Amino acid sequence: MSLVEPILEKHSGLKLFLMTVFGRSYPRVVGMQRERSWIFFDIFVPLLSVSAYVFVYRAIGAPEDYVGFVVVGGAMTAFWMNILWSMSSQLYWEKEQGNLALYIISPASMMAILLGMAFGGLFATLLRAIAIMIFGSLLFNVSYFVVSFWQLIAIFSLSMIALYGLGMMSASIFLLLSREAWHFSNLATEPVYLISGMYFPVKNLGFWGSAFGSLIPLTLGLDAMRQLIFKSGISLGFLSVKIEIVSLIVLSIVYVIAAKFLLAHIEKLAVREGRLTENRR
Amino acid sequence: MKNSISLRSFLSASWLGWKIESNWTDPFLFATYSIIKPLASASILVLMYSIVTDQNFNNPMFAYLYLGNAFYQYVPAVLSGISWTIIDDREHYRTLKYIYIAPVNIPLYLFGRGVAKFITGSFAVLITLLAGFLFLKVPFDFQQTNWPLFFLSLILGILMLALLGLLLAGITLVTARHSYYIGDVVASGLFLFTGAIFPLEVLPVWLRPVGYALPITYWLELLRRSLVGNIAKAFPTFTSMSNFDLILVLLLTSLIAGLIAIFLFNKCNHSARERGLIDISTNY
Numbered sequence: 001m002s003l004v005e006p007i008l009e010k011h012s013g014l015k016l017f018l019m020t021v022f023g024r025s026y027p028r029v030v031g032m033q034r035e036r037s038w039i040f041f042d043i044f045v046p047l048l049s050v051s052a053y054v055f056v057y058r059a060i061g062a063p064e065d066y067v068g069f070v071v072v073g074g075a076m077t078a079f080w081m082n083i084l085w086s087m088s089s090q091l092y093w094e095k096e097q098g099n100l101a102l103y104i105i106s107p108a109s110m111m112a113i114l115l116g117m118a119f120g121g122l123f124a125t126l127l128r129a130i131a132i133m134i135f136g137s138l139l140f141n142v143s144y145f146v147v148s149f150w151q152l153i154a155i156f157s158l159s160m161i162a163l164y165g166l167g168m169m170s171a172s173i174f175l176l177l178s179r180e181a182w183h184f185s186n187l188a189t190e191p192v193y194l195i196s197g198m199y200f201p202v203k204n205l206g207f208w209g210s211a212f213g214s215l216i217p218l219t220l221g222l223d224a225m226r227q228l229i230f231k232s233g234i235s236l237g238f239l240s241v242k243i244e245i246v247s248l249i250v251l252s253i254v255y256v257i258a259a260k261f262l263l264a265h266i267e268k269l270a271v272r273e274g275r276l277t278e279n280r281r
Numbered sequence: 282m283k284n285s286i287s288l289r290s291f292l293s294a295s296w297l298g299w300k301i302e303s304n305w306t307d308p309f310l311f312a313t314y315s316i317i318k319p320l321a322s323a324s325i326l327v328l329m330y331s332i333v334t335d336q337n338f339n340n341p342m343f344a345y346l347y348l349g350n351a352f353y354q355y356v357p358a359v360l361s362g363i364s365w366t367i368i369d370d371r372e373h374y375r376t377l378k379y380i381y382i383a384p385v386n387i388p389l390y391l392f393g394r395g396v397a398k399f400i401t402g403s404f405a406v407l408i409t410l411l412a413g414f415l416f417l418k419v420p421f422d423f424q425q426t427n428w429p430l431f432f433l434s435l436i437l438g439i440l441m442l443a444l445l446g447l448l449l450a451g452i453t454l455v456t457a458r459h460s461y462y463i464g465d466v467v468a469s470g471l472f473l474f475t476g477a478i479f480p481l482e483v484l485p486v487w488l489r490p491v492g493y494a495l496p497i498t499y500w501l502e503l504l505r506r507s508l509v510g511n512i513a514k515a516f517p518t519f520t521s522m523s524n525f526d527l528i529l530v531l532l533l534t535s536l537i538a539g540l541i542a543i544f545l546f547n548k549c550n551h552s553a554r555e556r557g558l559i560d561i562s563t564n565y
Binding site for chain 2: 027028030031032034035037038041042044045046048049051052053055056057058059060061062063066081082085086090093094096097099121178179180183186187189190191193194198199200201204205
């Protein structure tokens, strides 16, 4: 009796892509069910961290809308962390564990594998973002003033597409990197919080500073969301919401297409230079 | 003999930790990486403060939050340095089981591995302080600084943080590798309670006892008092306590935290051995 079941049907195209996404997200979802300490460390504790920034604003007598800015910014950090640690640097970890070579050998697309990682971690990410939004809003009496619900949904969706496109682009670099990858991810936390205005209106970085920060889709997404849900948001916004929507559409297209080409190109480069199984321990 | 094993465990682990931490790149890039993160972290608070107060850096509140944040960088550095060693050795290098069967004192080995992060953390603290003194009008007078108090507080605080790191290392022994550094996450959570960036009076009354129970709170207050005594006195939290009182409370709370840490580490260590978790790989 054969140990391996024969493959009766060859999968390709979209079906293979979707199966790969499912296949890579499955162990992550199951893994999170098996060991649930992440609920405390990944959801409850970040809520405390966000609260610290709220109390800084309270201590220096900031207008109440700033408290809301921190809550929304704190919620959005969850998505950046998901990209950084559950997608990009996970590739480095997979390389060290020996799984990366297996991914490349298989007929599955790297984009699908990365999406699978992202979707697998999305449950925790969403839970963290929602918990910060709900508990933050309730604990600190944040009042929202939604200008346009549809624009809000559009902004959030576009931000996510562009952000995950950027995540896949940066993940491609991790195919080449070794231990530097870990340090690179570490470096992309607080500096990114700074230039994307996670805890303050990004406009305060000045035009060029904000424009540079806007290369990270979270910056424009966050700025537009704040304009759409807070009374003082429009006066503190960097660009008008319409311009930010257009910019996010452009970023989404550019990043997703660039991710596809970069992944393919760097995969080839990594294969040629023998970097996929390299283990500079 | 036992002492020599302990000392050797600590020194070898310190050297190993330093190599792992620093030899992935050239010294210049390493130094750049080491300072960008803390400077960005400080800049977030500086910007938040300057936006609301219109750059009123002369207010004692600014010096309070700036210094508190600068020294708080030791907390994630030491906590992560010690606790991440478990994941690094267990799942990345897969050497934890060999360390366990070698004549090594495990807690001292973990402390040693944390030394590298402590050194890079010190570098980051120094750079952040210098930036504050030179560019942001954070008051500092070399001659008026209470240096004995500063160094005594610093040493006591680092020892206390190392014990808290051991506690987290124990928890890490019995948990999976998730996408975060447990030390960084816990440090960011404790940021709220320790009066690092705002006086404890700003917290709701029901949350303040958590801050009063944590040794980090007293440690930060002592460091502030030693560097800028007049600024620290501008906030009412500990005005009724002398420096000596604060040191005593820091010692007492550290002792309690240390006993809890050692007890929990031993318990988790035993549990991890019993459940076969020492060489587990939880990559998902």
